[in-house]
Amino acid sequence: MSVTRRSFLVKTVGATTGLMIGFRLDCAANVDEATKVFSPNAFIEISVNDEVRLWATRSEMGQGVRTLLPMVLADELGADWNRIIVEQASPGGKFTGVRLRTSGSGSAVGTWHTLRVAAAAAREMLIAAAAERWNVPPSTCDTKNGGVIHRPSGRAIQFGEIVIAAAKLPVPKSPALRDPKDFSLIGKPIRRLDGQAIVTGRAIYGMDVKRPEMLYAVLARRPSFGAKLVSFDSEQAMRARGVRHVLPVTTGIATGVAVLADGSWAALKGRAALQIRWSAGEGAAFDSDRFSADMQRGALLPGYPIRRAGAAEVEIASSSRIIDATYEYPFQAHATLETMNCTADVRDGFCEIWAPTQCPEVAQQETAKLLGISEDKVRVNITLLGGGFGRRLFADYVPEAVELSKAVGRPVQVLWTREDDMKYGFFQPPDIEVLRARLPDKGVPTVWIQKSVGSNLSMFGIPSEQDAKELDRYAKDGSPWGVFDNPYNLTHLTADFIPFNSPVPTGPWRSVEYPGTVFARESFIDEIAHAAGRDPIELRLAFLEPGDVLDLKVQKVNRARLQNVLHLAAAKSTWGSKLPTEKDWHLGRGVACNVYSEDCYAAHVAEVAVRRDLSAIRVRKIICIVDCGLALNPLGIEGQAESAIIWGLSSTLGGKIHFKNGQAQETSYSDFEVIRMDNTPAIEIHIHQGADSPGGFGETAVPGVAPAVANAVFAACGKRVRRLPITPEKLAMA
Amino acid sequence: MPNFNILVNGSRRSVQCDADTPLLWVLRDELQLTGTKYGCGMGVCGACTVHQENRVVRSCQISIHEADGLSFTTIEGLSLDGSHPCQTAWIEEDVAQCGYCQTGMIMEAAALLTKTADPTDAQIDETFSGHVCRCGTYQRIRKAIHRAAASLRS
Numbered sequence A: 001m002s003v004t005r006r007s008f009l010v011k012t013v014g015a016t017t018g019l020m021i022g023f024r025l026d027c028a029a030n031v032d033e034a035t036k037v038f039s040p041n042a043f044i045e046i047s048v049n050d051e052v053r054l055w056a057t058r059s060e061m062g063q064g065v066r067t068l069l070p071m072v073l074a075d076e077l078g079a080d081w082n083r084i085i086v087e088q089a090s091p092g093g094k095f096t097g098v099r100l101r102t103s104g105s106g107s108a109v110g111t112w113h114t115l116r117v118a119a120a121a122a123r124e125m126l127i128a129a130a131a132e133r134w135n136v137p138p139s140t141c142d143t144k145n146g147g148v149i150h151r152p153s154g155r156a157i158q159f160g161e162i163v164i165a166a167a168k169l170p171v172p173k174s175p176a177l178r179d180p181k182d183f184s185l186i187g188k189p190i191r192r193l194d195g196q197a198i199v200t201g202r203a204i205y206g207m208d209v210k211r212p213e214m215l216y217a218v219l220a221r222r223p224s225f226g227a228k229l230v231s232f233d234s235e236q237a238m239r240a241r242g243v244r245h246v247l248p249v250t251t252g253i254a255t256g257v258a259v260l261a262d263g264s265w266a267a268l269k270g271r272a273a274l275q276i277r278w279s280a281g282e283g284a285a286f287d288s289d290r291f292s293a294d295m296q297r298g299a300l301l302p303g304y305p306i307r308r309a310g311a312a313e314v315e316i317a318s319s320s321r322i323i324d325a326t327y328e329y330p331f332q333a334h335a336t337l338e339t340m341n342c343t344a345d346v347r348d349g350f351c352e353i354w355a356p357t358q359c360p361e362v363a364q365q366e367t368a369k370l371l372g373i374s375e376d377k378v379r380v381n382i383t384l385l386g387g388g389f390g391r392r393l394f395a396d397y398v399p400e401a402v403e404l405s406k407a408v409g410r411p412v413q414v415l416w417t418r419e420d421d422m423k424y425g426f427f428q429p430p431d432i433e434v435l436r437a438r439l440p441d442k443g444v445p446t447v448w449i450q451k452s453v454g455s456n457l458s459m460f461g462i463p464s465e466q467d468a469k470e471l472d473r474y475a476k477d478g479s480p481w482g483v484f485d486n487p488y489n490l491t492h493l494t495a496d497f498i499p500f501n502s503p504v505p506t507g508p509w510r511s512v513e514y515p516g517t518v519f520a521r522e523s524f525i526d527e528i529a530h531a532a533g534r535d536p537i538e539l540r541l542a543f544l545e546p547g548d549v550l551d552l553k554v555q556k557v558n559r560a561r562l563q564n565v566l567h568l569a570a571a572k573s574t575w576g577s578k579l580p581t582e583k584d585w586h587l588g589r590g591v592a593c594n595v596y597s598e599d600c601y602a603a604h605v606a607e608v609a610v611r612r613d614l615s616a617i618r619v620r621k622i623i624c625i626v627d628c629g630l631a632l633n634p635l636g637i638e639g640q641a642e643s644a645i646i647w648g649l650s651s652t653l654g655g656k657i658h659f660k661n662g663q664a665q666e667t668s669y670s671d672f673e674v675i676r677m678d679n680t681p682a683i684e685i686h687i688h689q690g691a692d693s694p695g696g697f698g699e700t701a702v703p704g705v706a707p708a709v710a711n712a713v714f715a716a717c718g719k720r721v722r723r724l725p726i727t728p729e730k731l732a733m734a
Numbered sequence B: 001m002p003n004f005n006i007l008v009n010g011s012r013r014s015v016q017c018d019a020d021t022p023l024l025w026v027l028r029d030e031l032q033l034t035g036t037k038y039g040c041g042m043g044v045c046g047a048c049t050v051h052q053e054n055r056v057v058r059s060c061q062i063s064i065h066e067a068d069g070l071s072f073t074t075i076e077g078l079s080l081d082g083s084h085p086c087q088t089a090w091i092e093e094d095v096a097q098c099g100y101c102q103t104g105m106i107m108e109a110a111a112l113l114t115k116t117a118d119p120t121d122a123q124i125d126e127t128f129s130g131h132v133c134r135c136g137t138y139q140r141i142r143k144a145i146h147r148a149a150a151s152l153r154s
């Protein structure tokens, strides 16, 4: 592939710095005369002292992007792996117009080609410079370990010695990319480069930022949705030792009262002493149990068409063997271990921000808007993220720190307590799927009718009426995920979407819309299989015949790849073999599969044990086959898949968020239960490379967990749980 | 303001703050030892785990008043250069995802191995039941503990 239309390769050379190569998105070549530094993106810089510097254009939140990008660079350029320095890109400046947002499992997919082309161009220039010096044909040279080598003679020269000469050469327009079989790092298991900093406590997350003269702040926030600050009395709070200011915060969604102090504890004590009056807002009565009942009734409303094939309604009317089921998925929180926080320093018409953010561009824009200054006066430093999972795609925790710093003229760090973090999140919205099917006759695809009741705002944050009406756009984008891209080959298929929004701020949560819809779809397939007396894997494979590519216009589903991961899951789990008999436990296996956003395929097999008196459920093992195409770093992919499985398991067996009186009731990990060491199953990941290009892998392994476990529970004890989470109480009622 | 003295990573530190200030905030805000993390402030996540002599404490649950005169080790003092067997095992097993919980996990593991040279999975499960890793790195933590235990025994 050549360089994309709107970008072209550029170079620059500094007298002392060496060669820099990158992409620009516009044509206005822009050399800073003072520093002789050019401002490209996807930026690499090779210095005269052999250092290779790489700017990471995604935030590191555990997905390993700060390891993956150097791997790509080292292989394509032939750089010395140990001499690559990773810098974190900030929005603006040379990264103006460059996407820095980290989302949609796109860290690898969105950057790898661009980086390869930039690196390949640099390689060709370095080779050309060395070849000229040696007076040999460039085709006889290659790069390796940070130098150019002349293959016939074995002569070698370090990059640093020739970068100045290389930088004077023209930039190749379409540099040839290396043959993947020549990669020495890509495809190998490579450990995280940040590992040492993490295990020694030197890694800097947002909350670890310290600035001279910095004040620590916490906010008292709304008691219910839509509540507005009426008045407050700061007298008691100001008496707490170390408290410097008590200020109202008026920007951002979480308006409230801030206590600023010399330390976090003083700020917390001050907050506890505040007296605040709030007005009751519109959402003050919101109750998630009532909302769930409303959603159930919502399934009877006319829906918006998502998929149509054949004549499902007609067919079902004349069928006798019909199966119905309704599945429910509740509100969930991100609960990243590092709570939200931001440090801001506003002074002299300039603002510097330190934030663990997945959306630095938004942080920059909102800050500029708030302060009435241009974006180039706002510098956003992205720290490491103590978990992202979509929560940090919102910059709501940034403006409050900016406003406070401006007010007091000092750097301010706003800390969210765990309870703040639980209550003021952007939650995963609930989902109800009402399904109806005709049982399959031999070889005849079934009839499938689906009503999907959920939020079309799961990615939008604060619900707005405008967004709520934009159903057209929603469906055209391929939503709801898991319903729209149902991979099964069903002759008669009707799927409708019924929007159901609440006053709860919602946002993308690891794997976004898939968890609820895939739980329903993959449980229902299982129910069909059992009702029809078919094996659940065999039935899925049959429904994926003829293994073709389903073209849904905005997205394609490769059924053969899904069949392959299912075959592998069957093999690796010895599917069909008899599980042992245990005195106190029923044992069972369950399967599920899914395609995530067209290029990542996964199949899960769960092995569970249910105590014979139904008093306990143990997930003993999860086997997961992931096919996200070219596996750039298998160790990283395995780690992300293990992580995704625990994530999925937390919402399968653990907590959920309840709202009462317009407020989340959960306060911490004590009442929002997540998986811990003692309920971690054995996890086995197998990577299958079903394509030559890389796909995203951060979320792929989440959605299949809940249905695989639910199906395994059914196989074990004959109880079908259709409302998550799966608990012993629900088993007793099933 | 009251004055308190604690020994942290072998050095005597004197701090002035309210008696009820949790050790966590003394370490992080006063002493700038930010390797000890805040995750909940309620004793339910384990991110703030440090050693007091040979036992683990949740630094968010002990006040500076209670800590006065005692000796603590934080992740910064576990080894000079990241060479504690748990630290190296953590790297070998590529445990960390976001990494935020890991300093607390490592402190817990290091303390466990001083008491139990070769812990079973059941002992590990029990010891770590007070820790949360939202990134779900538990399986690799188990492996890293076994690896560290093996290297300590050899």
Ligand code: FES
Pocket (backbone or CB within 6 Å): B037, B038, B039, B040, B041, B042, B043, B044, B045, B046, B047, B048, B049, B058, B059, B060, B061
């Ligand atoms: S911060 Fe101390 S246990 Fe969570």
Ligand code: FES
Pocket (backbone or CB within 6 Å): A062, A337, A386, A387, B096, B097, B098, B099, B100, B101, B102, B132, B133, B134, B135, B136, B137
């Ligand atoms: S590695 Fe992210 S919380 Fe444990």
